[in-house]
Amino acid sequence: MDDPSQRKVSAMILQFAAPLLDLDRAGASDVEVLRSLMMMVEMCWNLPVFETTDPDAYVQFKKGFETVTQDVPPEIAAVLEQLLLDRRTRYGHIPLLVHVRVEEAGPGKASLVTEARMPATAPHFD
Numbered sequence: 001m002d003d004p005s006q007r008k009v010s011a012m013i014l015q016f017a018a019p020l021l022d023l024d025r026a027g028a029s030d031v032e033v034l035r036s037l038m039m040m041v042e043m044c045w046n047l048p049v050f051e052t053t054d055p056d057a058y059v060q061f062k063k064g065f066e067t068v069t070q071d072v073p074p075e076i077a078a079v080l081e082q083l084l085l086d087r088r089t090r091y092g093h094i095p096l097l098v099h100v101r102v103e104e105a106g107p108g109k110a111s112l113v114t115e116a117r118m119p120a121t122a123p124h125f126d
Helices: 007-021 030-053 055-071 073-090
Strands: 097-104 111-117
Touching: 007 030, 007 073, 007 097, 007 111, 030 055, 030 073, 030 097, 030 111, 055 073
Parallel strands: none
Antiparallel strands: 097 111
8 A cells, every 4th residue: 555645635535534434325425414524534633633733722623522422323433433543543644634625516426625734834725
């Protein structure tokens, strides 16, 4: 497998998010559901970075993560916990923060727009 840091951020985030998206392919094809899922993915991706770079943001994201994992079905909460672990281990060498935006690209179609940045810098649009 090639190094994820060498690929486009959007492709890397889709690979990272795959376990969550694969839970319900039909649901993930709905733009609004996909927006909710990608918000959770963004949280799982950014939380470990904030833990080491921005204690205030970490506290906010951690509370949000705990709330989300309590409010979703157990199988989704388990995948979110796994994503968080994957972020710390498999993707831990990538210091980027990401913002993920899902845009409608026609009836039943969506596109993923990612913004990546190093902590305390302006975003880079992918």
